[in-house]
Amino acid sequence: MATRKVVLKEDPILRKQSRTVTKFDERLWELLDDMAETMYADEGVGLAAVQVASLKRAIVVAIQDGRGITELINAEITHREGTQYEIEGCLSIPGEYYETIRPEKITVEYDDRYGEHHVEDAEGFRAVCYCHEIDHTNGILFLDRLNPEPHDREELEERARKRRAEKQPTVK
Numbered sequence: 001m002a003t004r005k006v007v008l009k010e011d012p013i014l015r016k017q018s019r020t021v022t023k024f025d026e027r028l029w030e031l032l033d034d035m036a037e038t039m040y041a042d043e044g045v046g047l048a049a050v051q052v053a054s055l056k057r058a059i060v061v062a063i064q065d066g067r068g069i070t071e072l073i074n075a076e077i078t079h080r081e082g083t084q085y086e087i088e089g090c091l092s093i094p095g096e097y098y099e100t101i102r103p104e105k106i107t108v109e110y111d112d113r114y115g116e117h118h119v120e121d122a123e124g125f126r127a128v129c130y131c132h133e134i135d136h137t138n139g140i141l142f143l144d145r146l147n148p149e150p151h152d153r154e155e156l157e158e159r160a161r162k163r164r165a166e167k168q169p170t171v172k
Contacts (some may be wrong), residue, residue, distance in 0.1 A: 021074055
């Protein structure tokens with residue numbers, strides 16, 4: 001495993017559509033392992049392959065909820081429900097944090113590193129993370145999801161402080 005360089009928002013690759021993964025082989029596994037190491041090294045909670053200059057529909061997410069790392073290949077959101085507001089950041093846009101609008105609950109279909117298909121319901125912070133990273137595979141940045149009418153910033157910042165105290169960072 002190795003850490004890879006995270007591309008920054010000025011790089012046009014971040015606005016490109018990622019390609020569907022068709023080979024579930026050692027090269028994909030190496031990419032996923034490197035992505036996880038890069039995400040942990042940069043203290044993120046999620047990373048899409050495009051953020052390390054690979055146009056593959058591959059995502060890693062690690063939320064401090066006891067599940068460990070989740071790898072999502074060819075992920076698609078098939079259902080959205082409700083609305084939530086969250087302060088988000090991005091490893092490709094360091095130092096910038098803004099309030100976004102995301103669904104409260106989602107259903108996501110994806111393959112794992114071996115090509116096995118999964119369907120998962122996610123809500124709350126996990127839904128935000130999945131949406132953020134899946135957006136990356138579609139060339140969308142969290143800056144495209146900003147809330148035009150921000151909510152009580154103190155309340156949102158308090159939630160972010162509580163997550164940090166629990167070693168649960170804001171979305172990056």
